[in-house]
Amino acid sequence: MFRQLSARFGSPVAMAIVTLLGMWLIIMVTLPQLQMIEYSLRPNLLPAQLGGPDDRLTVANYVTLFNNDIHRAIFLKTIWSSVLVTLLTLAVSYPLAWYLAKVATPRQAALCILLLIVPFWINEILRTYSWFILLAFRGPLNEVLLALGLIDRPIRFLSGDAGVMVGMVYAYILFMVFPLYNAIESLDGNQVRAARDLGAGTLRTHRRIVIPHAKPGIATGCIMVFMLAAGSYAVPALLGSPGSRWFTQIIYNWFFEGGNWNQGAAYAFLLLVLCIGFMSLVMKLFKVGLGDIAK
Amino acid sequence: MDGSVSLDQVVMRFGDFTAIERSSLEIHSGEFFSFLGPSGCGKTTLLNMVSGFLTPSEGQILIGGEPMAGVPVNRRPTAMIFQNLALFPLMSVYENIEFGLEVRGVNRRARREVSERLLSLVALEGSGDKQVAELSGGQKQRIAIARALAVEPRVLLLDEPLSALDLKLRQHMRAELKAIQRKTGITFIYITHDQGEALTMSDRVAVMSAGRIQQVADPMTLYREPQTGFVAAFVGENNRFEVSVAERDGERLTLDGGLLGRLQGRAVPGASDGLRVGDSAALFVRPEQLRLLGEGSSGPALEAEVEAVHFEGAWLMLETRLVASAERLRVQLSGEQARGAASRLTRGERVRLGFDPAEAVVLPNDGSPVVDEETGEVKEAANVPAA
Numbered sequence: 193m194f195r196q197l198s199a200r201f202g203s204p205v206a207m208a209i210v211t212l213l214g215m216w217l218i219i220m221v222t223l224p225q226l227q228m229i230e231y232s233l234r235p236n237l238l239p240a241q242l243g244g245p246d247d248r249l250t251v252a253n254y255v256t257l258f259n260n261d262i263h264r265a266i267f268l269k270t271i272w273s274s275v276l277v278t279l280l281t282l283a284v285s286y287p288l289a290w291y292l293a294k295v296a297t298p299r300q301a302a303l304c305i306l307l308l309i310v311p312f313w314i315n316e317i318l319r320t321y322s323w324f325i326l327l328a329f330r331g332p333l334n335e336v337l338l339a340l341g342l343i344d345r346p347i348r349f350l351s352g353d354a355g356v357m358v359g360m361v362y363a364y365i366l367f368m369v370f371p372l373y374n375a376i377e378s379l380d381g382n383q384v385r386a387a388r389d390l391g392a393g394t395l396r397t398h399r400r401i402v403i404p405h406a407k408p409g410i411a412t413g414c415i416m417v418f419m420l421a422a423g424s425y426a427v428p429a430l431l432g433s434p435g436s437r438w439f440t441q442i443i444y445n446w447f448f449e450g451g452n453w454n455q456g457a458a459y460a461f462l463l464l465v466l467c468i469g470f471m472s473l474v475m476k477l478f479k480v481g482l483g484d485i486a487k
Numbered sequence: 488m489d490g491s492v493s494l495d496q497v498v499m500r501f502g503d504f505t506a507i508e509r510s511s512l513e514i515h516s517g518e519f520f521s522f523l524g525p526s527g528c529g530k531t532t533l534l535n536m537v538s539g540f541l542t543p544s545e546g547q548i549l550i551g552g553e554p555m556a557g558v559p560v561n562r563r564p565t566a567m568i569f570q571n572l573a574l575f576p577l578m579s580v581y582e583n584i585e586f587g588l589e590v591r592g593v594n595r596r597a598r599r600e601v602s603e604r605l606l607s608l609v610a611l612e613g614s615g616d617k618q619v620a621e622l623s624g625g626q627k628q629r630i631a632i633a634r635a636l637a638v639e640p641r642v643l644l645l646d647e648p649l650s651a652l653d654l655k656l657r658q659h660m661r662a663e664l665k666a667i668q669r670k671t672g673i674t675f676i677y678i679t680h681d682q683g684e685a686l687t688m689s690d691r692v693a694v695m696s697a698g699r700i701q702q703v704a705d706p707m708t709l710y711r712e713p714q715t716g717f718v719a720a721f722v723g724e725n726n727r728f729e730v731s732v733a734e735r736d737g738e739r740l741t742l743d744g745g746l747l748g749r750l751q752g753r754a755v756p757g758a759s760d761g762l763r764v765g766d767s768a769a770l771f772v773r774p775e776q777l778r779l780l781g782e783g784s785s786g787p788a789l790e791a792e793v794e795a796v797h798f799e800g801a802w803l804m805l806e807t808r809l810v811a812s813a814e815r816l817r818v819q820l821s822g823e824q825a826r827g828a829a830s831r832l833t834r835g836e837r838v839r840l841g842f843d844p845a846e847a848v849v850l851p852n853d854g855s856p857v858v859d860e861e862t863g864e865v866k867e868a869a870n871v872p873a874a
Binding site: 380382383385386387388389390391392393396400401404405 | 566635
């Protein structure tokens with residue numbers, strides 16, 4: 193990389209670029225992470241005990257999760273719910289991406305993309321609160337459903353995970369739509385026409401032609417949405433009920449309410465490992481490499 | 488298996504633009520039928536209507552006598568070979584060929600039998616496990632044919648499938664396509680802007696221009712008895728003269744060629760029936776119909792100055808300019824004349840040219856066709872004759 197840069201800009205500039213990049217990676221990414229690993233491997237001690245006999249490396253903080261039934265349950269539920277959010281987002285985004293990429297005229301597509309993006313000009317907290325209002329027990333959604341006669345009495349959308357799910361699908365839909373759109377857009381329209389011409393119906397055309405082609409986009413979208421969902425804090429905090437706590441909330445509590453940074457760091461790393469594990473699994477499942485995703 | 492196709496009063500409009508003027512046509516079962524015309528003439532639109540990708544604005548299409556209105560693409564007894572072939576790149580050759588059968592729920596073993604048979608039909612035995620990307624251009628072409636034939640279509644639609652191949656391969660594939668058509672007995676509807684392809688392969692050709700079918704005939708008739716000025720100019724090469732009718736004796740016409748004096752030609756039955764003395768007309772003389780006249784010969788002759796001499800091997804192409812009217816005239820000499828002329832003729836030399844009036848056709852003057860400035864190819868008929 194250095195050689196290419198210096199051939200293009202001369203060695204002083206190349207040196208500066210490489211140094212800045214290196215500093216960025218080391219100071220902003222690597223060092224804080226190492227610091228957190230260090231934290232996670234030490235017990236939570238009073239200042240007086242630091243450097244004392246108890247101040248030694250231990251994996252006790254990691255073991256906590258496996259001994260605490262409630263935390264373990266929340267951890268597993270976070271994984272499961274994030275997978276559900278990912279699948280739900282995929283299900284919602286795929287038809288939309290297909291429409292944008294292959295059905296809509298350029299004008300319609302532009303308008304549709306604008307409509308998708310506009311809400312994101314608003315702060316995430318406010319957006320999430322608006323869902324809170326919409327889904328409230330005496331909120332507009334219940335009013336409409338009641339007025340239409342579809343339900344007899346209002347539904348408590350916000351107890352349980354439903355509210356969190358809806359909020360997350362909404363919050364992360366763009367991260368799914370755009371990779372999918374890019375992938376589907378590059379499909380030669382004649383492929384679809386050929387499949388139709390050979391007798392394939394809509395479902396089979398998608399299953400055999402469009403989805404295999406869009407696989408890298410699907411993998412990218414799924415990985416992004418899963419990571420964002422698993423690491424989300426605002427949505428479960430605002431739309432969740434006490435019964436639907438997210439693992440991130442536990443981490444937050446360790447740091448800022450329990451004052452136990454060591455324990456919090458260990459939990460945060462477990463979540464990171466989980467996300468990396470999920471990512472590798474999805475990549476293996478879809479048979480895509482890192483290069484495909486970076487496209 | 489009736490693979491006949493009828494267009495019954497078909498019209499296709501896109502907004503204000505009429506892509507296909509009202510057209511009716513019968514394509515016989517088992518025929519190799521071509522639509523020939525410059526790009527933008529509506530031939531691909533016609534193909535898309537037969538395959539079902541487009542619905543005619545008016546009129547109807549029948550395949551094997553059955554109306555196709557309301558029958559979706561995937562239910563029509565047609566298969567299409569796309570210009571870019573549209574093979575499925577993520578599937579093997581087997582999977583590509585068997586796709587249509589898989590859709591129809593044919594079991595694996597029966598599918599494999601069909602694909603093996605088709606692979607041998609297109610002379611690609613043993614390529615079934617290859618990936619599409621491993622195939623050469625000509626091989627891809629054949630796989631596309633095999634894939635389309637696998638669904639046993641009654642009509643095979645081909646949308647300029649050879650245009651991506653290089654010249655040698657294209658010529659080879661022409662013969663192969665024709666052979667496959669003969670072997671399978673399926674109706675082939677072939678779209679092309681390449682008259683060579685249309686003339687060599689087809690049983691019949693429909694020449695199209697500006698959304699209108701100009702003439703439907705076998706290749707020989709098309710070449711010898713063009714019904715419109717566009718067909719005369721587009722199919723093969725032609726020198727065109729604007730003339731007026733001076734005398735008419737059955738099919739033999741004596742013409743007033745203005746600065747060129749008296750010329751003679753032959754009326755085309757049908758198209759030229761209405762030509763009367765005094766009518767404006769167009770005389771078409773093909774380059775190969777012209778020959779050099781010797782010193783002592785008498786009779787009508789065209790005096791021209793040689794501008795360029797192109798040696799083409801089997802023949803000699805002269806670009807000349809008529810002395811009397813300064814019009815360009817292309818002359819193709821072959822055999823004895825070419826051998827004699829090749830050594831003798833040079834730029835600037837004057838020659839006397841003659842042609843047999845029984846070969847040169849006279850058609851009503853429908854304006855000179857629009858010609859591409861760069862390539863010299865005929866693009867469109869001059870004016871649209873009244874319906």
